[in-house]
Amino acid sequence: MKKVIPRNKWRNIAQYIKLIKALYIHKKLRAFSKETPGTQHK
DSSP states (O other): OOOOOOHHHHHHHHHHHHHHHHHHHHHHHHHHHHSOTTSOOO
16 A cells, blocks of 8 residues: 555645644633633643
């Protein structure tokens, strides 16, 4: 099996990564705003 990924699949992967990053940042910001600075260090 050749590991050849079509461009449209790469585009889907890129969109998926962007979505995850956006959700992760959003969650982090919400958690940070809820808690006092200093407690969100892991």
